[in-house]
Amino acid sequence: MQTRQAEYFGAYRTIRMTRDAKGVLVVEFHSDGGPCTFSAQHHTEVVDAFHRIAQDRANKIVILTGADGDFIIGVDWNSFGDVSDPGVWSQIHDEGSQVLENIANIRVPVIAAIEGRAYIHSDYALLANVIVAAEGSTFQDVGHFAVGVTPGDGIFTTWSYRAGAGRAEAFLLNPRPLPAATAYEWGVVAEVVPNGQALTRARELAALYLKAPEVTRRDTRIHFIQPLKERIVREVGYGLSLEGASSAALLRSKAKNEAA
Amino acid sequence: MQTRQAEYFGAYRTIRMTRDAKGVLVVEFHSDGGPCTFSAQHHTEVVDAFHRIAQDRANKIVILTGADGDFIIGVDWNSFGDVSDPGVWSQIHDEGSQVLENIANIRVPVIAAIEGRAYIHSDYALLANVIVAAEGSTFQDVGHFAVGVTPGDGIFTTWSYRAGAGRAEAFLLNPRPLPAATAYEWGVVAEVVPNGQALTRARELAALYLKAPEVTRRDTRIHFIQPLKERIVREVGYGLSLEGASSAALLRSKAKNEAA
Amino acid sequence: MQTRQAEYFGAYRTIRMTRDAKGVLVVEFHSDGGPCTFSAQHHTEVVDAFHRIAQDRANKIVILTGADGDFIIGVDWNSFGDVSDPGVWSQIHDEGSQVLENIANIRVPVIAAIEGRAYIHSDYALLANVIVAAEGSTFQDVGHFAVGVTPGDGIFTTWSYRAGAGRAEAFLLNPRPLPAATAYEWGVVAEVVPNGQALTRARELAALYLKAPEVTRRDTRIHFIQPLKERIVREVGYGLSLEGASSAALLRSKAKNEAA
Amino acid sequence: MQTRQAEYFGAYRTIRMTRDAKGVLVVEFHSDGGPCTFSAQHHTEVVDAFHRIAQDRANKIVILTGADGDFIIGVDWNSFGDVSDPGVWSQIHDEGSQVLENIANIRVPVIAAIEGRAYIHSDYALLANVIVAAEGSTFQDVGHFAVGVTPGDGIFTTWSYRAGAGRAEAFLLNPRPLPAATAYEWGVVAEVVPNGQALTRARELAALYLKAPEVTRRDTRIHFIQPLKERIVREVGYGLSLEGASSAALLRSKAKNEAA
């Protein structure tokens, strides 16, 4: 089993994985080792990575985090190609819904450790059971309505699920940095810790959870994630189709403006 | 298209509609131009009005508001006739569920601008994506449990969806004015503004949303409203049937008491 | 009808029932008259008791409370027998889902009056429409993750429904006493009252609700509980199966450790 | 346990129960020992009876059947009182949804043995896992649309679930006797047997099922009934409210016609 783990741990250019002797796996999103700017390669790799993570029963707890003091800070738009091409968007649609299902199907407790900016795909973090956020960290959605695109990739579903629909709608329509303290008041963040301490605290919680038997840990995750998993399965595919249409419309209107 | 707009804008006695050059439609509930006391005529007109508003693609943003410093202040009970007659209630049932579906099917961003009393059909406001409320405004439900009737017309579904079920149940069973500030803490109201400024702020938000392409705006509304629309479709018809039975029971018990 | 009431009021060793002239039924969980430590006998009796309570139309309002200054304080583990025996767990599974459905099917307003510790089966209280809690009361889950078992019996479903999923997950994974004031902020508790006053306040609310006609009261409960009832029906059977597997795994690991 | 069984077996005037040494319980609907004409007393007794049957773990298999060569042949309308009184209908509503949930919650295999006419509450039979029907038996709905009432009490939900919605709608709107052979073609009836042999064949199937362990039998029932149980919980309460409104409307129109 060791061989196989080693294999997929090193299979991705955009995700760093380390696992301690207790089976606590830390999954770190990055771009060339620095803060993660989300690209098409990330988008493709997370699908496979989270499926393998979920299937590997040597993972006892999974911690999601970012690199270098941030969670995910932005998007490398060009890497996604011509998103108005239905063939291009078809792949984004399929990967985008699959990755959320794959994270939901990690059948051990998942903890998100947030430092700095969670500006893109905070939905990945909201699929954790518990979010630990540094006091200086902020949540925002810089990749959708702010740039003229429908927030359909799970960002609404997860924020609506954890913060309530009213807050989620206002947050996504008028995106501004949301402090960790507010996310805590909203019930999204479970614990606010000093800057730089999110991963440390996540490891403490992992140690606490490890006291329960493995079946208990797995079955607790299964039970807790089920309602959100069902919402993802019902809502995100459609959401991504709407987002694709809105992206194509945006490109068209830009092209028209440039032509004019 | 201008002709057609003009036509339905002027088709209702209880709803005033104005639309600016950008396509921001302001829908104002009123009674003879003053604060709106909800009558059977309102109940019938809103069904048709919101269907036409939803179908008219010249509407780019919809703002819901009340007249003369209030949202809706009360009910004109007599106008509804003998609600213990199943034929009479059948119409109320059908209109009552249809109107909520029609508002949900407005496929552009909807903003509610609340001043003063939102004492009746605050569910219409909670079908907006964002509620802007004046600091002196208050929410209450003076039309159901307070007068002996089951709150089944969507008031529970919408408050439960946006405020959480525990708060909604207590709010509806023991109805007292709920200040805008509390509704903000509950995640129902997105922004609290000085008295008299709700519509102004709603227009500012509308201008902000208009920066996104039209398909993006439409598809964002479609995506955001879907979970609430599904709850309305599942819950409100039954709720209105239960409300009808409770209304009939109330009239009977009053008749008995009077006879005695 | 008086005879029949008397009959089931006295049919249980673990539940005390008293009903006033207005039909307000107080249901008190106890152990030999003192604070309730939940045993297998409680587990079996609540199923039958709540079905009869629900069917008896002489009950106009139901108040759930505990004995002697506490709600429920702990579990008598031994009384449940060998929970790793599938036959034993089958009964726990069946009773565990049935009792929640039976409480949900009480078709009159239900109020929970909480004093002291609500450390076990606070899910029963969260099936009330309104919770009145003494300021010194605390909520906790001492019967699941804290002892190595999946919280699958409805405790997650009800807390998730009323407090939001993020709070529920953190609360159940790292169980510590939650003050009534925090439960109020979360929207779970409707009113916080001085210690010793929960039942008194519950009776006041009951008197208030009794002003509405009976059909109104019944139909309001039916309408309000429906979404939670549907979640219970979908989630709790599976949750109890997962809890059963985790319990069996826990016993096995303990047996191995002892053998070693 | 024997004493307790004896107790509820004899508790009902409209239901005869016999249980063999293997735990096969035969539940027979009757009217004074003859073919069952459904009355208000049946309606009340089935609720309690099926809850007790479901809770009694000495029942290993349950067979539903009618008396004297018929399943249920008609309705004793007068026994239900003034169904246009919301208080009267409230009880019918509550019992009518509760009984279907209670049958669904029988957590052992349920077999229906149908002889003669299944003209009322064939929905009870369709809650069985398997229906054995005599070749001369027929299904019909003489209690709803044929007499001017909405078929809302579960008859549509169960027929739609087992026969398909198209067939169910036509069957209920234009009710004529449906031969067992057609019900077999539709997938509703599992086996057609010679007249007089339905109960015998049901007992043979019971013996076959008894070869599986008890937990297997219980869990198979739980798994198989879950989708139908969820539909009942979602649909039947509302259906009964609509049926109540239609009954009240029918009485009103009759009264008007008589007055004229």
Next chain:
Amino acid sequence: MQTRQAEYFGAYRTIRMTRDAKGVLVVEFHSDGGPCTFSAQHHTEVVDAFHRIAQDRANKIVILTGADGDFIIGVDWNSFGDVSDPGVWSQIHDEGSQVLENIANIRVPVIAAIEGRAYIHSDYALLANVIVAAEGSTFQDVGHFAVGVTPGDGIFTTWSYRAGAGRAEAFLLNPRPLPAATAYEWGVVAEVVPNGQALTRARELAALYLKAPEVTRRDTRIHFIQPLKERIVREVGYGLSLEGASSAALLRSKAKNEAA
């Protein structure tokens, strides 16, 4: 009320409406009076027409049929414009889901009378409670997979609901004319009649249904359509988005081929 009826009866170029003294409304799809070839104008007009039909309580029964011996025979593709333009598709998406909801919301019994070819939008017919089909009539889907487009506009949802998913998938993937007799065996068609007799038989059924009180008729429709309405609300919006993406892909691949 007569005036108002007259108004919308004559408001559409593609739909002919006639209503008899009993309130039986016949809605006939046509193209210039002959067999209906579905165009963009039909697509827009049906939305408004069915909403008005549904709101007009003078309609007691609604019969859907085609003109001149056919139901709907084909599509006028050019009339829809450039469907790869997201703005164009946005309108098709919105109208396409709205029209099905509007038909579902006709709250009186709906009967479809099918002669000849039902080759496009047989989903409209499958939203009826009962379909009467001439023996020579055939069902097919010439507008989707056969021309390279995803059948996402409700055709799968309705056929899957009434015929079963397996039949619906094979029918739509390999579209060939399906005889009325087969549709009858599948439970989709309720009655097969001689050619030319479908409307006559539909009128007979209408007369039969009219014997029930109005509230009964309305509430029966409401109850029967609810599960299909919920499926439409959940499935068709997404289906239309997928269909839009597939249409855009088709046009692109044609353009490429032509360029090559």
Next chain:
Amino acid sequence: MQTRQAEYFGAYRTIRMTRDAKGVLVVEFHSDGGPCTFSAQHHTEVVDAFHRIAQDRANKIVILTGADGDFIIGVDWNSFGDVSDPGVWSQIHDEGSQVLENIANIRVPVIAAIEGRAYIHSDYALLANVIVAAEGSTFQDVGHFAVGVTPGDGIFTTWSYRAGAGRAEAFLLNPRPLPAATAYEWGVVAEVVPNGQALTRARELAALYLKAPEVTRRDTRIHFIQPLKERIVREVGYGLSLEGASSAALLRSKAKNEAA
């Protein structure tokens, strides 16, 4: 991409994969090259295999079939180990629900080609869009109730979805070989072909489907499978937990009998 395909095609001992130049992938279940007897290794490998198949966009159509004239003929019970150990069952549970989701997530048309015996995991075949069955082929479930275990792994969900619940329940409780012709009548099988021709016909259908653009093919699969996928997500995890409890109970009762 060729290298990567080659890699996973050869990664499994129990699944043979071949793909033609058009991208039609044939997936063949086998045991050492002969008819497939399902073992724990199959159970583990299908999870990974179907995820990779689904992610590999070079697969344009997927055909599922068995080896050597049969689909799947039996179970290698011993390979699964001590299924009464909750840790062992936990893995079966997780794999068992994951594999069905992974097949459902194959986003291109899936065809099942059935020869001979489909006696185990016919649910895999029922996740295809279309089933082609040889006239001599038969369906049965030899792995559940027949051996004393609850059929909870998706076999009920898929048969209920495609054949109707009544047929599925009878089929699974009293398992006997079901001829292809009957499965065709039930709407489960789309086409019956001469023995030995199933794969050939499946390839013909594949060629037909390939005429549609790729996005159309993918989006059609996505749309068609969605309702079944949602049922799997809701039902199968719980079903597998119930099946696990029943398996443990079976082993216990066997052990007792042997001890006696």
